[in-house]
Amino acid sequence: MPPIIRVEEIDKYTGQDVTVQGWVYNRTDKGKLVFLLVRDGSGFVQCVAFKGDLPEAVFDQLTRLPQESSVIISGPVREDKRAPGIPGGYEVGVREIKIVQFAGDNYPMALKEQGVDFALDNRHLWIRMPSQWAILRIRATVIAAIREWFEQNGFINMDTPILTPAAVEGTTTLFETEYFDEGKAYLSQSGQLYNEADIMAFGKVYCFGPTFRAEKSKTRRHLTEFWMVEPEIAFCDLDQLMEIEEQFVTHIVKRVLRERMPELKSIGRDLSKLEKIQAPFPRISYDEAAKIILEIYDKETDPEKKELLKFEWGMDFGAPHETELTNLYEKPVFVYGYPTKVKAFYMEPWPDRPEVCKSVDLLAPEGYGEIIGGSERMSSYDLLLQRIHEHKLPEEAYRWYLDLRKYGSVPHSGFGMGVERTVSWICGNEHIREAIAFPRTIKRVYP
Amino acid sequence: MTTYEPVIGLEIHAELQTKSKMFCGCSAAYSEAPAANTLICPVCTALPGAMPVVNQKAVEQAILVGLALNCTINPMNQFARKNYFYPDLPKGYQISQYDLPVASNGWLNILAGTDPQRIRVRRAHLEEDTAKLFHHDRHTLVDYNRAGVPLLEIVSEPDMHTVEAALDYATRIRAILRYLGVNSGDMEKGVLRFEANVSVRPTGSSELLTRTEIKNLNSFRALTRATAFEIQRQTQIYQSGAEVVQETLGWNDLKEMTISQRSKEEAHDYRYFPEPDLPPLEINRAWVEQIKSELPELPEMREQRLIMQFGLTVNEARLLTSDKALADYYEKTVSLSKSPVKTISNWITGEFLRYVNDMGLDLEHLPFPPEHLAQLVDLVTAKAINDNTAKEVLAGMFKTGQSPETIVKANNLGQISDQDALELVVAQVLNDNPKEVASYLAGKQTVFQWMMGQVARLTRGKADPQVARKLLLQALEKARISK
Numbered sequence: 010m011p012p013i014i015r016v017e018e019i020d021k022y023t024g025q026d027v028t029v030q031g032w033v034y035n036r037t038d039k040g041k042l043v044f045l046l047v048r049d050g051s052g053f054v055q056c057v058a059f060k061g062d063l064p065e066a067v068f069d070q071l072t073r074l075p076q077e078s079s080v081i082i083s084g085p086v087r088e089d090k091r092a093p094g095i096p097g098g099y100e101v102g103v104r105e106i107k108i109v110q111f112a113g114d115n116y117p118m119a120l121k122e123q124g125v126d127f128a129l130d131n132r133h134l135w136i137r138m139p140s141q142w143a144i145l146r147i148r149a150t151v152i153a154a155i156r157e158w159f160e161q162n163g164f165i166n167m168d169t170p171i172l173t174p175a176a177v178e179g180t181t182t183l184f185e186t187e188y189f190d191e192g193k194a195y196l197s198q199s200g201q202l203y204n205e206a207d208i209m210a211f212g213k214v215y216c217f218g219p220t221f222r223a224e225k226s227k228t229r230r231h232l233t234e235f236w237m238v239e240p241e242i243a244f245c246d247l248d249q250l251m252e253i254e255e256q257f258v259t260h261i262v263k264r265v266l267r268e269r270m271p272e273l274k275s276i277g278r279d280l281s282k283l284e285k286i287q288a289p290f291p292r293i294s295y296d297e298a299a300k301i302i303l304e305i306y307d308k309e310t311d312p313e314k315k316e317l318l319k320f321e322w323g324m325d326f327g328a329p330h331e332t333e334l335t336n337l338y339e340k341p342v343f344v345y346g347y348p349t350k351v352k353a354f355y356m357e358p359w360p361d362r363p364e365v366c367k368s369v370d371l372l373a374p375e376g377y378g379e380i381i382g383g384s385e386r387m388s389s390y391d392l393l394l395q396r397i398h399e400h401k402l403p404e405e406a407y408r409w410y411l412d413l414r415k416y417g418s419v420p421h422s423g424f425g426m427g428v429e430r431t432v433s434w435i436c437g438n439e440h441i442r443e444a445i446a447f448p449r450t451i452k453r454v455y456p
Numbered sequence: 457m458t459t460y461e462p463v464i465g466l467e468i469h470a471e472l473q474t475k476s477k478m479f480c481g482c483s484a485a486y487s488e489a490p491a492a493n494t495l496i497c498p499v500c501t502a503l504p505g506a507m508p509v510v511n512q513k514a515v516e517q518a519i520l521v522g523l524a525l526n527c528t529i530n531p532m533n534q535f536a537r538k539n540y541f542y543p544d545l546p547k548g549y550q551i552s553q554y555d556l557p558v559a560s561n562g563w564l565n566i567l568a569g570t571d572p573q574r575i576r577v578r579r580a581h582l583e584e585d586t587a588k589l590f591h592h593d594r595h596t597l598v599d600y601n602r603a604g605v606p607l608l609e610i611v612s613e614p615d616m617h618t619v620e621a622a623l624d625y626a627t628r629i630r631a632i633l634r635y636l637g638v639n640s641g642d643m644e645k646g647v648l649r650f651e652a653n654v655s656v657r658p659t660g661s662s663e664l665l666t667r668t669e670i671k672n673l674n675s676f677r678a679l680t681r682a683t684a685f686e687i688q689r690q691t692q693i694y695q696s697g698a699e700v701v702q703e704t705l706g707w708n709d710l711k712e713m714t715i716s717q718r719s720k721e722e723a724h725d726y727r728y729f730p731e732p733d734l735p736p737l738e739i740n741r742a743w744v745e746q747i748k749s750e751l752p753e754l755p756e757m758r759e760q761r762l763i764m765q766f767g768l769t770v771n772e773a774r775l776l777t778s779d780k781a782l783a784d785y786y787e788k789t790v791s792l793s794k795s796p797v798k799t800i801s802n803w804i805t806g807e808f809l810r811y812v813n814d815m816g817l818d819l820e821h822l823p824f825p826p827e828h829l830a831q832l833v834d835l836v837t838a839k840a841i842n843d844n845t846a847k848e849v850l851a852g853m854f855k856t857g858q859s860p861e862t863i864v865k866a867n868n869l870g871q872i873s874d875q876d877a878l879e880l881v882v883a884q885v886l887n888d889n890p891k892e893v894a895s896y897l898a899g900k901q902t903v904f905q906w907m908m909g910q911v912a913r914l915t916r917g918k919a920d921p922q923v924a925r926k927l928l929l930q931a932l933e934k935a936r937i938s939k
Contacts (some may be wrong), residue, residue, distance in 0.1 A: 019772040248760070289565050289572045340571045348765055359764060 010105075011083050016052030017271070019099045022086045029054060029101055032137070033078045033112075036071075043071045045103070045444040046093065046265060047082065052271070053094040053139060056082050056169075058103035067106060076116050077137075079109040081329075095139060096271035126151040129442070133456045138448055139340045143272035144443055147265055148432045152217075154264040155428075157236050159215050163389055164240055168259060169200025170214040174406065177277055182224045184233075191399045196221035202355075202410055204241035205386060208421055215240035219404035232429060232441060234449040241423035247357075247367040247385045250422040254371055254381055255288035256344070257426075258341060262286040267436055278437045282375060295365065298334055305333050325351040326370075338374060345369040349384050356384040378435040384426025390414035460656040460694060461663060462687040464622045465614035467651040468629050469607050470639045471585060471730060472517045477604035478584045479508030479551060483894045485643055486601035501605035502546035507733055510535075515558065517638040518582050519747045521741065522559025524632050524754055526576045529559055529744050533737035535582075539727045544586035552609075554728045557581030558739070564632075565756065567774075568617070575625050576613040583607050589660050607923040614653060614664065619684050626650060626679055627666035627778070631755050635780050643675050650679050656684045656694065667926075669700050670714055672706055682707040686714050758783055766797040767792065773803055781819035782809075785826055791831035795837040803833050807847055811854045823857040832860040840864070844917045875927070876912070878919055882927045885910045886935060897936055904928070 011026035018247075019027075031049030041060040046053055057377040060068050074080075084104040092100040117127075118134040128135050135141050159166070172186075172194045188194035200216035207214040219237045233363065242253065262283055265273070271357045272282060293301075302320045310314045325347070326334070335342060346359060349366045356366040371381035393414055397407050404411075432444035442448035447456065478486050480499035489495050498506035515533075522529050536554035540748060568878035585605040590597040616622045630648060633639035640647055655667035670686060673679045690700050704721075705714040725843060730736075753761070759773040762783075767774070777783045786804050795798055809830065812819065832853070836846045852863040885907055886893055896903040911924045 185651055285571075287573075291571050291770075293770055294763050294767070297763070297769040300769065338570050362764065365764075 016047075016049045016094070017096065019052070019054060019086055019101075019429055020096070023088050023099070024086065026083060026085050026104070027101065028081060028083045029056065029434060030081050031079070033074055033076055033080060034137075034139075034202065035076065036074055038072050038322065043068070043074075043084075043103075044120045045071070045074070047080065047101075048137070048139075048142070052096060055094050055100040056094045056103050057100055058082070058106070062102070062104055063106070070108065070111075070292065071103075071106070074108070075112045075114065075390040076119060079112070081109060085431040095143070095275045097162075109343075128189045129448070129453060130455070132447055139167075140276050141443060143269075143276050143398045144432065144436050144438060145446055146272050147269050148428070150265050150269050150446060151261055151432055151435065152236075154261040155217070155257075155426075156265070158260045162213070163214065164215050165207075165211045166219065166286075167200075167204060167211065167216050168212040169197065169203040169207075171197045171218065173197045181437050182222050184221045184223045199237070199425060200239050201425065204239060205413055205421065206409070206424060208243040208423075209417060209419075211375060213240070213242050231450065232445065232448055233451055235441075236428040237424040237425050239423060241421065243419050243421045245385075245422040247345065247369060247422060248418050250383055250385065251290075251292060251345070251369055252288075254369075254424060255290045255341075255385065257369070258290075258381075259286060259288040261431070262435060276438070278303065278435075282339070282437075283435065286341070289331070290340045290343055290371070292345060295344055295348065296322075296345045298330075298344045301327070301337070302330050302333060323348045327376055331372050332376040335372045335374045335376055335378060337379060341371050341372055341373050341380070343369050352384065354400045354402070355387050355393065357387050358392075365424075371424075373430070373434040375434070375437070377430070380430045380434060381424050381426045383422065385420060385422040388414060388418045388420050390418065457695060459659045460687075461617055461659045461685070462619070463614045463657060463667070463682060464616040464619075465653040465667075466612045466616070466622060466626060467653070468610040468612075468626065469636065469649045470521075470610065470629075470633055471647040472514050472606040472608055472638050473640065474513045474517065474606055475513055476511060476513075476536055478511050478514055478582065478606040479604055480506075482604065484605045486599075486605060489601045491532055492597070495601040496603070498924070501600055502548075503622075508551060508731075510734060510737060511606060514582060515737065515739070516747055516808075517606075517636070518558040518580060518608050519744060520751065521610070521633065521638060522562065522580050523744070523748055523751055524636060525559070525562040525564055525580065525610070527559035527562030527577060529739055530556055531739055531741070532556055533558055533739060535731040535734045535737070536671070536728045537731050539582075543588075543596070544589055545603070546587070547598070550583060550729075551734070552583035554723075564625065564628060566616075566621060566628060572870055573615070573621065575615045575621075577840045578611045578613050580608055580610045583609060584848070597686060613656070614667075619680050619687070622652065623676060623680050624707055624733045626676065626782070628755065631778055632686060632878045633778070635754055637751060637752075646674060649674055652679065652683050654683055655700070656687055656690045666702050667715075668700065668703055668705050670705045672716065673707055678707055678709060681712060682714060685712065689714065693868050701830075730786035753781075755783075762787075771799055774807075776801070779819055785822070785829075787818065788826035789830045789833070792827055793833050795830075795833045799837060800830075800833050803829070807850055811850065815854065816853075823855075824853050824859070826936070828853060828859050835864065836862055839920055842917065842919075842921065875923065877929075878924055879929050881911055881914050881919065882924070882931045886931055887893065892931070896932060904932075 011028050013030060014027045016029060029047055029049055031047045033045050034048045034053060036043065045056040045058065047056050058068060058071050076233040080432050082101060082103055082105070084102040087100050087102060088098065089100050090097055090098055093183065117131050118138065163418055172188070174194060183198065183243040184196040185193050198220050200218065204214055205214055215238060218236065219234050220237045221234055223233060242250070260379040266280070266283055288411060299322045302318065306315065306318045306320060309318055318333070320330060336342065346365045347367065347368045349358060349364055350357070352366050352368045356368050359365045359367060367385035369383050370379050373380045387396065390411060393411060397404055429441045433439065433441050436444070438444065442450060458888040474484050476502055480497050482495045482497050482500055486495055486653060499508055509633050519529055534556035535551050536552065537549040538552045541548055557579045558731055559580040562575060563574050565572050566575055569875040585602050588599045590599070612625065615880045616625060628728050630641045634641045652670045652673060653667050654670065655665045657663055657665050668686060670682045688703070693700050701719070703719050704717045706717045708715050755777045758777045760766050762773045762776060763770065776786050789804065790797055812886040815904065832846060832849060835841050836843065841849065849860050849863050852858065853860060889910065891909070892903050892907060908924065909930060911928065
């Protein structure tokens with residue numbers, strides 16, 4: 010048997026005999042020819058069976074081969090610009106074929122229009138389809154690029170606990186569970202506070218894992234389980250943080266463009282938009298962003314849209330506001346210096362302007378909105394204690410966190426990036442649930 | 457038809473503001489020299505046996521610029537001889553730097569369209585300026601006063617793709633040099649000169665095609681005109697199926713076109729070799745750190761600070777910090793005035809700058825101090841004068857240099873907010889225009905603005921609009937009742 014290859018590398022085997030192991034995604038019969046579109050996990054390739062090349066019984070079986078049948082095919086690789094597939098442009102002549110399983114009838118995800126709920130009920134099969142397969146391949150590359158960048162820049166991976174004693178703020182959005190004799194424990198929403206302890210030991214760290222949000226009020230477009238990467242850096246102020254963020258995002262997009270071009274093309278992504286993603290990114294203050302929103306609000310004539318754009322200084326931005334802001338730029342845009350009231354208690358206040366804090370959100374272009382939220386953390390013990398009291402948080406629970414300000418406190422900053430949001434933006438896909446293999450929403454825990 | 461995108465790199469030659477020349481003790485202030493060839497010595501006129509000595513201040517300033525442009529300061533520097541024969545250099549070579557410059561691998565953020573872009577700075581190296589030549593019909597005169605003045609050449613990577621980007625980069629470099637106090641930025645005196653390396657390529661491609669070098673661009677206007685011309689010229693050459701030739705061009709300001717000077721020489725044509733009369737120059741870390749601690753607040757940092765301190769937009773802050781003198785003037789005015797910062801910003805970025813630009817004024821030598829501008833804005837805020845009057849007063853300040861209070865008093869320009877006085881005016885307007893009053897009362901609301909205009913006319917624009925409005929409404933209501 011010729012060597013088994015991966016379809017994504019097929020261009021290296023032009024003129025050679027190879028073996029492809031995979032599944033039949035589509036079949037077209039043309040008399041003496043049968044065209045099989047075969048997917049092997051790494052790509053989709055057209056395999057052409059010619060009646061004269063194969064025993065009659067075998068060819069006859071091919072003309073009846075259903076979608077999803079598993080096959081092992083051997084034959085020569087030919088370059089052919091017209092050949093469909095991902096990456097496409099090559100085909101395999103079928104000289105030998107072993108049918109591992111003749112797939113069953115009535116494949117639920119057969120090639121026809123399906124409703125979203127139906128597709129989600131069959132998510133275990135849906136992920137085989139090119140669009141979903143491409144998005145999840147891109148997700149894997151995004152994650153690889155995330156780890157790669159941290160590794161190249163001196164960050165240490167720290168795994169923070171998923172079972173945690175208390176929330177950063179409030180417990181209404183937390184999944185809770187009984188925890189033996191200790192009362193309740195909650196599923197983590199962020200590893201940040203632990204990372205702040207970690208950096209005082211390791212300098213630069215990141216944690217990467219699933220986080221959980223039990224927000225009943227949110228629509229089913231939100232995930233209850235999503236993946237977040239959270240770096241934290243000692244001796245880092247807000248300016249330096251923004252620089253890290255733009256380098257980080259540029260690196261991720263660059264690697265996806267380098268390695269996942271066929272996938273991006275297969276889902277019809279406008280590549281020129283991604284090619285513009287190069288550090289530095291524009292930075293605007295919350296004050297200016299508020300001014301821009303108010304100007305847009307004044308000009309809006311459609312009463313429905315106007316209602317959605319309602320805004321005053323001091324509010325957090327909603328999705329419609331973020332969309333308007335990101336439409337002004339081609340790159341992701343930083344909005345920094347949010348009102349202290351809409352941000353978490355641990356953020357460093359702006360010098361001489363206590364009503365705003367050293368926080369920064371990165372909004373992805375084309376209306377995608379926030380993909381990163383970050384801030385410089387409060388480094389003063391007294392101020393942090395005061396904030397904990399103001400927010401009526403139990404001082405006892407934060408004793409260890411306060412300790413970090415007592416023993417060698419330094420300016421430090423960090424951010425959290427939502428993986429699914431980032432993948433959705435890079436793929437140009439509006440449905441966040443398609444950016445993870447098995448999405449969890451308030452209405453779905455199956456499959 | 458294939459479209460082409462420009463690829464532009466800039467070389468900026470900046471004279472450093474040192475007391476003495478680069479390699480000798482002669483004064484570098486050649487523009488203030490009493491006569492030609494008075495600021496010269498055996499070193500800068502290349503008498504046999506004269507030995508150069510490096511000017512420490514020049515090296516410090518070069519390091520300062522390198523740090524401001526985020527460069528690596530090279531611990532080992534080497535001066536090199538760049539050999540060519542021309543009367544503007546009596547030695548037969550220029551002492552420059554070749555493979556070990558002061559600074560390399562830096563960057564500067566500019567704005568390309570709506571989004572920022574990072575322009576890489578390849579290197580910044582020290583060299584000496586040349587003599588000035590005065591060409592006459594049959595002979596040429598040489599003035600060696602400028603020969604040996606320290607020059608810093610700042611070389612960018614070819615990262616700019618529009619004329620606007622090149623202009624923004626050059627403008628920012630000039631601002632940084634001025635903030636650092638190492639160059640006056642006075643283009644007319646020739647202390648800052650540009651050279652543009654221009655090529656074009658099919659849009660979307662990443663290859664670099666043949667470039668041409670445009671020398672001696674002595675103003676921003678020449679820089680933009682020359683690069684725009686050259687981009688168009690090269691595009692037309694490719695579109696006609698021909699090839700661009702690598703050459704050095706000059707810019708003719710009158711004809712507005714680039715003119716071929718010579719086919720381009722390569723670096724090896726200059727026979728660079730290490731300067732034997734100067735030992736390698738070591739720049740230790742402590743020295744760099746010391747200079748770093750002396751870095752002043754730069755335009756970008758100041759922009760960031762003003763945005764948060766005063767709630768400015770990026771564009772307002774950028775405009776205000778583009779020139780150090782302007783930013784100083786602005787901050788001084790804010791600190792002296794009791795008015796809201798926003799009002800002050802609007803006045804400075806609006807009317808004030810309009811006058812400065814129209815009159816071609818030097819921001820460092822304005823006819824009146826920030827105190828006066830603060831007073832003017834405060835008069836508006838206190839409603840002592842209205843906006844229109846304030847504009848007149850500002851014009852007077854630019855013309856005479858007098859304080860706003862003096863001008864207001866002298867011309868009796870104070871705003872009339874006195875009720876009794878304005879009531880009389882309103883009564884007169886109603887009395888004189890019975891037809892308009894009738895049509896207002898019949899429901900034609902727009903007449904109201906016209907009547908406000910009459911009040912303004914009778915008071916020569918001095919009526920407090922809010923008081924006038926209130927009184928006019930009251931008077932019209934009275935008229936309605938008595939009708």
